[in-house]
Amino acid sequence: MTTAATGLKVHCHLLPQPVDSDVAVVIDVLRMTTTAAVLFDRGLRELLVVAEVDHARRLAVEHDALLLGERGGVPLEGFSGGNSPREYLDHDLREASAILCTSNGSRAVEAASGASHLLLASIRNAGASARAALSASDGRIDIVCSGTGNRPSLDDVVGAGIVIHELLDLAPDADLDDAARLALLTAAPAGEASRLLRSAQHARTLERLGFAGDIELALERNATNMVPVRRGLEPAIFVGEKGGGR
Amino acid sequence: MTTAATGLKVHCHLLPQPVDSDVAVVIDVLRMTTTAAVLFDRGLRELLVVAEVDHARRLAVEHDALLLGERGGVPLEGFSGGNSPREYLDHDLREASAILCTSNGSRAVEAASGASHLLLASIRNAGASARAALSASDGRIDIVCSGTGNRPSLDDVVGAGIVIHELLDLAPDADLDDAARLALLTAAPAGEASRLLRSAQHARTLERLGFAGDIELALERNATNMVPVRRGLEPAIFVGEKGGGR
16 A cells, blocks of 8 residues: 555544544454454454343354453353453464453444444554555544543553554544544654553553453554454444455 | 652543542643633732623623633623733733633533632643642542543643643652543653644644734743632632742
8 A cells, every 4th residue: 555645534532432434443452452353363253242241142142152251350151251362362263253242342332333434453453454444434534442431541542542653654644633643642652652551550450450461462563464344233243354465 | 849759649531521539620721721820920819710601791790800701713792802811911900800701611610610629720830730739639639621622632631741740740659540641641841742732723723813822822831820729619710829939
């Protein structure tokens, strides 16, 4: 892909907000969108993202799908795995469907559901997500951070900053709104982004719960080209697509 | 003031949100809180901050007060001045009362009204505001940015970052939440803060409307020790207090 004058507008939302643009890029670095990228890397066929545990259980039966998720770092009864991306690094998930039950990430997916194209971005697939978002876009991209509860999460803002940094490589003249400019501050230099992400409240919580490895995995920039993109609307079903060449 | 272990928690809100903490620091760099600092520097006795034009007109009669404000950069009929801090630099306002009619700043004051102490901070009085906030605090300070409409404003985030930077000079062990860490990124080095503020959407709008001088005035860090602090609750009445020695 060559760089060109695009007239692209990039809006960033530090918390889930309704968007009705062409392309919404949902970010939940710790951990939903990072885990989603790993699942598709392991061959997953489709992923359903839902907020409620009971809803997740019902969908798992309907779709004959793996049931993944946890609440507050605690595994859920009847679930085959949690939210930790590291759990799935060595799994063979070819042809499998999975339900991922996650509160903050699902809320962001729901808020962004008005967009024509919806994709899940993380630091692991930042470059591929930027390429996929730009090629789907008609002139505007909305980046929607999941946050934690009703508070912005520094890990998501760092993820947004890195995706915006990748977008600017492709569309250097892109017009950024104030929140996008703010997010971009976290992206350079790279060492600073890692330090910031490790200092995020949610990162410190995960570390206390024994998930320090998830943070390192989440920080592996452009480890994959796999981008989860929404196929079905209700429920939100994602499939993995290669986000352009590296 | 000497630095000491304070156990201070600093929360930052990039948009107005209800707070019920000890101390709320409201920030509307372009231009409400900057203008307020200038008005008290010129001798103003009390300032009422309100959102609605008709409400402002009624209060001006009740309080025999100057009526200041504008909508979208356009002066209002019957008002003696606008929102531009530069208008008041040479005015003698000793013993005067004023009503300042402003939409975004008023919304932030309203949102933060549950705090025991409420003060108006800007880059012009950042150091004095930090000292005043810390000495009023029982352990937590909430910084509330006004934003523009429902979007975070980079100018306010830069102001918040500079106030947080000043707070860390006084309380180096303060515990910052994610939004406060993000705001702090904008504060250092100083040249970067100026560039960022000038790039803010609202700064560019003001420049187009002929108010470029307001931006330069808003950027004068620690130009004054004057801190507008709330005295009355309903309506929000502010008086000027010296925020500690320099």
